Amino acid sequence: MAFHIKKRKKFLRKALVASTLFALGFLALAVSNFLIQTFLPQASTNAPLLSVLLMALISISTVKPLDKLYAQIFDRYLFKKKSYAHILLMNLADELEVVLDLQELANMVVNTFGEVLQLKTVALLVRASDQEDMEVASAYGWHVSDYRRVRLSRSSPMMALVQASGTHVLVRNQVVQAFSWKEANQLVYDFDLMRASWVIPLFVKSGLSGLLVFSSHKSDRSFDETDFHFFREFGQRISKSIHNAVRVQQLKRLNSELQDSQSQMLQTTKLTAIEQLATGIAHEIHNPLTIISGKAQVLLLQRDKVPLDTRIEEVLKTIVKQTKRAADITRKLLMFSQSSGLSREPLVLSQIIEDTLALVSYQTSLDGIRIVKRLADDVPSFQGNVHELREVFLNLILNAVQALGTEGEIRITLQHVPQDKLIEVRVADTGKGIAPENLDKVFNPFFTTRHSALGLGLFVTKQIIHHYGGSIRAESQAGEGSLFIFRLPLAEIPQAVGSAVPETFSGLI
Amino acid sequence: MKRLMVVDDESEICDFLKLFFEDRDFQVTTAFSGLKALEVLDQVKPHVVLLDIHMPGMDGLSALREIKKKLPDCKVIMVTALETRDKIEEAMRLGADNYITKPLSLEYLERDVREKVTLLAKSGKIMNETL
Secondary structure, X not given: OHHHXXXXXXXXXXXXXXXXXXXXXHHHHHHHHHHHHHHOHHXXXXXXXXHHHHHHHHHXXXXXXXXXXXXXXXXXHHOOOOOHHHHHHHHHXXXXXXXXXXXXXXXXXXXXXXXXXXXXXXXXXXXXXXXXXXXXEEEEOOXXXXXXXXXXXXXXXXHHHHHHHOOOEEEEOOEEEEOOHHXXXXXXXXXXXXXXXXXXXXXXXXXXXXXXXXXXXXXXXXXXXXXXXXXHHHHHHHHHHHXXXXXXXXXXXXXXXXXXXXXXXXXXXXXXXXXXXXXXXXXXXXXXXXXXXXXXXXXXXXXXXXXXXXXXXXXXXXXXXXXXXXXXXXXXXXXXXXOOOOOOEEEOHHHHHHHHHHHHHHHXXXXXXXXXXXXXXXXXXXXXXXXXXXXXXXXXXXXXXXXXXXXXXXXXXXXXEHHHOEEEEEEEEOOOOOOHHHOOOOXXXXXXXXXXXXXXHHHHHHHHHHHOOOEEEEXXXXXXXXXXXXXXXXXXXXXXXXXXXXXXXXXXX | OEEEEEEOOOHHHHHHHHHHHHHOOEEEEEEOOHHHHHHHHHHHOOOEEEEEOOOOOOOHHHHHHXXXXXXXXXXXXXXXXXXXXXXXXXXXXXXXXEEEEOOOOHHHHHHHHHHHHHHHHHOOOOOHHHO
């Protein structure tokens, strides 16, 4: 098929050249006849010979340029030269219209572009989220750690050039120049010598949405005119898809920010609710306790004047002791709820576990729940907020208590994992376990299997742990209890120092 | 006679504190609110005031400010149901001499009140014959 088209194209071109030559010859004949008759009427006998000579001369001198001209007209306007690579890339551009994930889209663009055109490196730069800087979304033939460091500020000379010229730009080391495709094509032969990159600007209506940057061929072949026309067309085709994907990414980011602030809000409102409740309870309970205890103390402290029956004295002492105990519980509840900002300090997690267990010890002893602690003493202190960490332990322990019901065992393990630089905590219970279909839902907000619960405990717990860069997961075998494992990183891993950026891009950073 | 004023909106609390301290030779006046306390302050001129922080109407902190203004030498012990840090800090800043949390330990309270009275006596703020 392609062969036939090629043959027909050649025949058409030849026919056009021949007819043009014929027309030219005829014109030349007419002109020469006219000239001969006007200026040399005496030489009319030689006229046909002269005319033929002239025609032959014109034909010989114009056949080559004419053929070239038609070939160019054919390639550029009538039969656009479409190589297999170009067809592949145009198909890619079509596919990209439905890809909304920026990363996926960028990977597709750079990988296909690089593979199909056999390029050394390709990079797709897009406008980084809210800033005006351009960032590399994906790159081919280039290491991630290198291109992550590339940022192209709006004020960089190259950006100004791209904005102003709108044409292909050739980047050469730190010197930036803009060329029309024709000029650039002249230079393309010593690509490697120049250590240069091509930049195809991707424009949308609202402005520049990205840049497609690539360097020379793997082979010796240089690009030709048609290639540059194609690059331009390809750039136009994909710029809209890229623009859309960037928008989608921005939306996603905003959405996750919204979710974060929502959960943060949930957490603070919840804490404030506990605080208000605790304050109210403490006030309402402490006054009657004061009266009960006070009156008993009055009697006890009068015993040197008014002797007391030993049995009554015992009862009075018990009253004083037990009212103090009741007051201690509300005081602890209050201490738990008082959130004093989110300041971080070095925390001894085993102490926080003990404090939390003390708070639920009454409930657990009443229910006949055994608590087994395995708290390693080589655990380093953790930089965190005491209220947040208390909340985490309280939620997990209460969760275990509620899973057990009236009897069973809660095992709490605290250990240091030095090789991973983290602290691991396991809270296991011997309760009814979590159904497999619910295992990934337990951390969702408002998920609960209990009627009276809000379903925020584990959600808030997860938020706090994530806040510290940690992770939490639940494991459960139906009927064999459940296990919550969370890990908190001890220190921030220092930023890895990236390797050298390819020289070509040194001017971009 | 050592003069003590008890200010608490819970009448039962006022009652047993009155009973307890009268037994220990104190002259005890009770008031159920900050305003009532201020009304009788000039007549009673207490040496020590036990002042509840949480009261309807004029709360303990406002009452404390007024008492210290009227009777700078009077010792004031704040009584609170809660150890809310900010309230206690504010009370201390306003010149409270100590604070005690509910439920009260009467032994501790008696010791503290006597200490305050001794301090006043030493600084000559209370005439020896009145003790």
